Amino acid sequence: MGLFSYNIEKYSPKQLVIIPTILLVISLVVIAFVTVTIGMPVKPGIDFSGGTAVTVITPDSPDQIRAVFADYPLVSISEGLNNGKFITFGAMDDAKYQSLTALISGKYPDARIDQVGESFGKTLQDQAFIAIILAFIGMAIVVFISFRTFIPSVAVVLSAFADMVMTAAMMNIVGIPLSLGTTAALLMLIGYSVDSDILLTTRVLKRQGKLNDKLAGAFHTGIIMTTTTLAAISVLFIVSWLGQIQIVMEIAAVLLIGLVFDIMNTWLTNVGILKWYVLKGGGK
């Protein structure tokens, strides 16, 4: 692959892990800060905090829309291409919500409405949290069972952990809320991120040959895997952005961020730890 060359041979384990370590620390600080401020590691979207989202294709300007919904707790309006608008509202009671939907039916009959009540949002949030934790533990168990050696398994699990933490931090920075869709994306990321880690670890630990050759071979295969996935997800992102499909766009954005971090965490973090482990005599 001639896109760029990366010579793992050149760097010592310490050099390899320095950048990801710094980024991981920054990410943890960002997440800690957000958690202290709002009580959750990532700002929740309406799926979890409760509220109403309206997607509509209209030439009306944001100010006009604000005027239409003056009586309702409007939170934000974001604009896409082709006149697409994504309008969010805060929580309201059943009667208020019913009058809002009546207004929307009359004014914007082609709208899409998503609404989640506060207590239901809380239930979803708790379940999503459990789902992520369980998924992560499950992944770790599979990794430990398949490699049966401590440090390489820890390296894989740590890389996946770093992927998620960095992605979550980035979501806060670029303003992608944690919703049902992005929760799914984070879970998907667990799967994607261990893909290349498992390839790397298997090649290094279970093959004959020189360490540097094996690393180079694994990198060769791994980077093409991630770039094809990146390509497919980029298309998904661009199309959903153009077409203003909010939920798909958020899923794609999180996957994109996560895959970029995955490249780093696989080929710096995981490689670094694995190299150190092999050089000090582990894995024969």
Add this chain to the structure above:
Amino acid sequence: MVCPERRRKMKKERIKDIFKDWRVLTLIVLLILSVVAINPHFDDKGNFTTNLQYGLDLQQGAWLQLEFQAEVVGFTTTQPLDTFVSDLSKSLDTEVIVVDENHLEIRKYYTQEQLEPYFKAAGGEIVSYQQGVSKDTASTVKLILEQKINSMGTKDAKVNTLTGMNNVARYVRVEMAGVDMNQAQQIVGKQGKFEIRVQTTGNQTEHVLYGDSITSVQTPSKDTSGNWGVGFTLSDAGAAAFRESAIKYGATVDPEHHQLAMILDNKTVYSAPLSSGLASSLVSEPTRNMVASTGTGTYGMQQATTLEIHLRAGALPVDVKVAGSGSTSASLGSHYMTMCVIAGILALITVAFVIFYRYREPRIVLPMVLINASEILILLGFCSAIKFQMDLPTIAGLIAVLGTGIDQLVILTDEILHEGIVPSPNVYLKRLARALVIIVTAAATVLIAMLPLALMDLSTLKGFAIITMMGVLVGVIITRPAYGKIIMEILSE
């Protein structure tokens, strides 16, 4: 040296060999079955259509998730069960139903803290508390809602109760195609509560029964004298309660002054005295079948029709609150659909380009892309076969599957074509096995990661998780082994 003619013959045989391999045959059979399941065809109007089912975000429709304002409470008591329950029912001012020997269903919303003093006063203690209703009540609500939506003429509706652990259902979800949010709310969002009360003295009334004692409601009919009416049937308990109240409050003796009123949402929708025939028969035994007469002519018929809806619609035994809802208009639905198809096809083409850039070998790229596409086709076939409703997260899941699928094919190809040299069959099989170990491990992690989502009722994410898991399984069990065989035959000449 092999002469060209012989080479061609060999190649032909090799291709024949591919189609004799069981892995490849399974793939082909599945592909055919998938196409049959999807069944692309033109409908009566000449429009292209398939058997695929779409969720409410890809077609016009609305869904509402309603939360039961009730709770199921585990309890212990030193009192006899009957006394305990009736005491509680009185003090809490609502129906209290015995679910099983340790659980009560309280049909009004109270927090655990609010309930505790009442339980103590009645001589009991709360052991567990969960908002929701018992499985039985949930299925009654489901039936009532279904009946009600059908009577409104909504063509395509689904009602599901979401039963969690301990058999307590907290939510009921209603999905209706072809309506907007406002219509959906009018149909189900606001639930009436139906009650029959008997007049005691003056304007005073006493409770007789709630709508859940009505087991069935007939369509309006006219009797021989031209009187319209709606027949309905009471449960045994309801019939007994009806008889008891009628006798107790004098409705059987003096029907005119002790009329029976039907109340929907605290509004009297119907009030009439017992007929003399019914009054005298009630004295001797309870009656389950009754007719509410509404008068003669067009007016009587109209009244009967309204009353029928009231009788049906009002029969929800528990209050509900909208917990979540959503709707998509027809135009946005078809816009999303177009976008998804474009995204899917573009993603496949992009993947093909990246793969081509890497391998520069059509004989590898073509099978790879075809295998990738066939995974998607099989998944779509699977969706059609089980009538799975595809929604936006499901489609995102499909495209994610496309991404992981190609990853694994790259691993396979690279393992086999180590340093560009095609190995001998023995070495080949060893390498294929090695590659499969990596693939199976990676697949196992995705399966495990998605399992919690597939088991939970996290609304739309269930579909995403199921599709992703199916995609992984189809890939590991069927398409990737077939790809291994195909690529071997194609390259080993």
